[in-house]
Amino acid sequence: MQCKNHPDRTAVHICSSCNAPLCDDCVEEIRPGEYFCFQCAMLQSVSQVGSSLADKKDKASKENGKKKKWGPFHYFMTVASVLIAVMWVVIIFGGEPPPQQTTEFAKKGRVFLFMVDGALKRYAHYEGNRYPEQLADLVPKYLPLKESELIYLKRLSYEKGVKKGYRLFLANPREGEMNPVLSPRGIEYMPSPSGGA
Numbered sequence: 001m002q003c004k005n006h007p008d009r010t011a012v013h014i015c016s017s018c019n020a021p022l023c024d025d026c027v028e029e030i031r032p033g034e035y036f037c038f039q040c041a042m043l044q045s046v047s048q049v050g051s052s053l054a055d056k057k058d059k060a061s062k063e064n065g066k067k068k069k070w071g072p073f074h075y076f077m078t079v080a081s082v083l084i085a086v087m088w089v090v091i092i093f094g095g096e097p098p099p100q101q102t103t104e105f106a107k108k109g110r111v112f113l114f115m116v117d118g119a120l121k122r123y124a125h126y127e128g129n130r131y132p133e134q135l136a137d138l139v140p141k142y143l144p145l146k147e148s149e150l151i152y153l154k155r156l157s158y159e160k161g162v163k164k165g166y167r168l169f170l171a172n173p174r175e176g177e178m179n180p181v182l183s184p185r186g187i188e189y190m191p192s193p194s195g196g197a
Helices: 038-047 053-064 072-094 102-106 109-126 147-155
Strands: 028-031 034-036 156-161 165-170 178-183 186-191
Touching: 028 038, 034 038, 038 072, 109 147, 109 156, 109 165, 109 178, 147 156
Parallel strands: none
Antiparallel strands: 028 034, 156 165, 165 178, 178 186
């Protein structure tokens, strides 16, 4: 019988779950005497709670007196663990960095509106669900603007409220254009007054 992944190799084990023939490089021994293909080993690891698969495999290897080389399953588990650890470090200690090149976007009204809205949400996330008194309080930690660029914030209207959190919209939308009003609850639209800039 040939390995399901390597037709040129003889199968030496059968997957305990799907009965696929496997060679030494394709098999994962989860418990002593129980062999699985990579996919079934993944399903087993997700369904089991408690000690990790790596610990079980090391224990089984020591009991059998042999040390098997790492396979794709081990590399996958190691990389996944590292990525999860990095993600938690960023969430707990780092925070989401503000977008760069804000000055270029500040010249585009609606794009800048949504960038400032994102900065308000980051501010609330890291400042205990509070919102700033004024938009300038976002700079530079949550919105990367220089002192000379604070003038761009005057293109926006910001109202901080107790019930709604905040309302953010363009101060002078184009005439006849719907003006998006952003708040923690989502987006609403209001018609711009005639004679807007």
